[in-house]
Amino acid sequence: MNKAYKYRIYPNKTQEQQLARTFGCCRFVYNQILALQETNHKNNIKHMSKFDMNNYCNHVLKAEYPFLKEVDKFAVTNAIYFLETGYQRFFQKQGGYPKFKNKHRSRKSYTTNFTNNNIEVLEHEIKLPKLGKVKAVIHRVAPSGYHLKSATVSQERDGSFYCSVLYEYEAVIMPVAVKEIIGLDYKSDGLYVSSDEKVCGSPKYSRKAAKKLAKAQRRLKHMQMHSSNYNKQQQKVARIHRHISNQRKDFLHKKSTEIANLYDLVCVENLNMKSMSNKGFGNGKATLDNGYGMLLNMLDYKLADRGRQLIRVGKWYASSQICSCCGEVNKMTLSDRKYQCSCGNRMDRDLNAAINIKNEGYRLYREIVA
Ligand SMILES: [Zn+2]
Structure with a gap:
């Protein structure tokens, strides 16, 4: 079974820049490959498997765009695998056709895999590949016997960062006599x-907050799009x-x-x-x-x-x-x-x-x- 623990993280300026680069590279590769698959489809070339896509990224894209080599390689591979998951959902009629990712609208996140202790949850920090130790609030830890699998780093619309650490564990099933x-x-x-x-x-307070939210959203509607006040208000809405x-x-x-x-x-x-x-x-x-x-x-x-x-x-x-x-x-x-x-x-x-x-x-x- 899997279980994830999500932590708020506080990257420093350098780490924040590296995170922005990684989000950007994942989005870039995702969009490049989506465009390639579309062109292939128009030319009657068969849909590439996720391994072919990954090979294409490693041999063609990384040669053409060397900046892709500066970020976590697992993050890039996972972005490709997510695209393939999107395609599979589309093929099985469980979802729409994969969409291009937009710098402003799309969710900023990437997933990296655990190997050779490259990810570690420490007392007040989380160690992540290419970032080193990132300050974090560790409000709970996984029990011993849980095996770290991957970590997903994300940035919310209000600018805050999170790291969700995924563990795998074996559920101990002790049959309980059913009484209650x-x-x-x-x-x-x-x-x-x-x-x-x-x-x-x-919960009632959710209604109360909903009122506050409606008010903040109304105010946002009257503001000039992408002005600094608009952006500030947008962050406020995201916070609520x-x-x-x-x-x-x-x-x-x-x-x-x-x-x-x-x-x-x-x-x-x-x-x-x-x-x-x-x-x-x-x-x-x-x-x-x-x-x-x-x-x-x-x-x-x-x-x-x-x-x-x-x-x-x-x-x-x-x-x-x-x-x-x-x-x-x-x-x-x-x-x-x-x-x-x-x-x-x-x-x-x-x-x-x-x-x-x-x-x-x-x-x-x-x-x-x-
Ligand atoms: Zn009756």
Whole structure:
């Protein structure tokens, strides 16, 4: 299994220049090869494999543009591999055609690989190839037994730098006797309703910050594009964005840790979050805001770390229609907030769904272990 630790880093001036050069070279090579593949395609020449692309870069591009040799060679190779991943996604109809990277709009980042201790997380620094030791805030470290695989350095829109260090580890699966089970039903105007009648809303402060963000964005709209005030305001907007997303992540980390510590089996509905936020399922903004998908990802690895399990109940399972008491199916419309059944069961619609998800999840779990 893989796990990443993301650290804020504070490069000095020289390191910052080297980082800018590396971002630039990765973008340059990516664009050069994308252009070459397009020309080849027009001339009916077969799509180059990622190894051919890398060879072309090493023998042709690096000879023609010697500055490419001054940056981390793994970063350049990985930029080529990312392009190929983009192509593969496109070929398999999972994504759009790879786009050219723009100096101003594209994300500034590169990934480098671990070899011969070239990357090291130290007490207050991270050692990176071509940069040496970069000042960093090390808020947590990987446990022993984790193997460093790669590091991704990025610069956010507000100018701050981060280094995400990826580790590989072997999950120790200790089968836990399943005693505590919970079902979670996704709530479009909050986070979830659980089968033990707890309602979890999305963090309120995010709304507060959203107001601040809207104000800052309005101000930005009235400014002259690319003027110095505009750039300053743009950084301010980016800072508020980052603040909001950090607050949200903290909240989700707390919630997911709490659940992972309490329950052996967590049952959830397998929802397609992306299509839900796009297709006006309830309130699109609330869907994006509450990060339910993020919560599930966190639960997934936190439960796995503890030898526990997350069970996803199929989309086809009619959790909101089935009576959690007698099993009868009653047609419900989205506006019915109370679930009512002829057996006498009357309860909150989301709670009824959460109990059904819990029961179905447990059934699936017994099928798996049987
Ligand atoms: Zn019933």
